[in-house]
Amino acid sequence: MRNLMKKPLILLMLIAIFSMGISGSAFAHKGNNQSKQNEKDSLNAATAVTMIVKGLDLNIDNIKFIKKPEASDYFTKVKNDSSYAEYFIIAQINGLGIPKDINPSAKITREQFAKWLFGALSHKGNYSWIEIFQSVSDADQVTNGYMDSIQKLLIAKIVSLDSKQRFYPKSYITRAGADDMISKTLKFIKNTKSETPDTSVLNQVKITSDKETDSVTRVMLSVLVPHSGFGLEITGIQFSKGVATIQYRVLEPDPDNMYSQVITELKAVTYIPSDYKAVLGTVQPTAPFQG
Structure with missing residues (x-):
């Protein structure tokens, strides 16, 4: 009798363990799929630069050049005949601060996109910034020289932190994330008075x-x-x-x-x-x- 009772109990335990294994695998599979999807949706440098230039309507129409500028004048890996060469030229002259050796096909992180976007914003107008510093829990992952741009975008509510105050600086920027930041930047420009820059010499x-x-x-x-x-x-x-x-x-x-x-x-x-x-x-x- 005891043996008959033990067998169903053991069977139920095995089923429970098996079910937990399947459930864990399902969650892991879902997490992997989400990670792969985010990587698939992430932007390379060429697309990120193009989005910022187009989104903020940057141009060089008011500049007269002695000779026609080429991408190779500013960058070592951007080909002059590429479809995005003009956007890199415009970005460079409009203050995005893109590294000279940028690889156009390289994936771009959130901190990189934030720095370029703030560079473009600063070129669009002369905005005053309140002197506050928001705590970022993953600040130790932020590259030197990038935090000021992130802080300014946080003040402008162009970017935000999660519930644990994380920015995820090394995560790749997705198209949806880039669109959201550009949209909020345009809103900031529209609603924020730009001070007249002191151009007097x-x-x-x-x-x-x-x-x-x-x-x-x-x-x-x-x-x-x-x-x-x-x-x-x-x-x-x-x-x-x-x-x-x-x-x-x-x-x-x-x-x-x-x-x-x-x-x-x-x-x-x-x-x-x-x-x-x-x-x-x-x-x-x-x-x-x-x-």
Whole structure:
């Protein structure tokens, strides 16, 4: 009788163990499938760059180039005849900060996409950011130099953390994830006032003096500007008590022209008696460039 009772009990235990094994395998299989699906949906660099450029409507239409730019001018592995070459060029000039040796077919992580997206956002406008730091539990996995972009996107609510404050920086970015971040970036741009950037170069003008002759001093004003469209001129000199006060102004670029984005040094020269000391005077209002 006891043996008859033991057999069904043993049988039930075996069935339970077998069922647990099947269930565990099913969950593992489901998890593997999800992981494979995420990897399948993940973006390579070429697609990620293209999405950011198109999504944020980045362009280089207002830049006049001395020669037509090519992808090989900026990147070592992006072919000039590739379908995405133009997007890489636009991305580079619009501040995405893509590495020179980027492989267009390489899978892109969430932290990489976040850094590029923030670079593009910063180029679209001059936004102010509150000084807060959100705790990220997997911050130790974030590459040096990437956390600031992630923090800014968290502040802008363009990205978010999970319930355990994880960002998953090394996980591949999926198309759905990229679409969501770009959509939220556009919303941020629309709803956030961009401060007018301080493009004035007036407070950066430097003055130097050199002996021209025993009785004459050569005075030069100089300043670095974003491109050759600017001008610099001396508008007058006031002599008083051994001091020659040099007044000057910057000539603004012609808004109807396009200029090569090359840092240019402007110079303006005048001459004063050697027994006077040259100093910068009152900044005069800017004027349209007539040169």
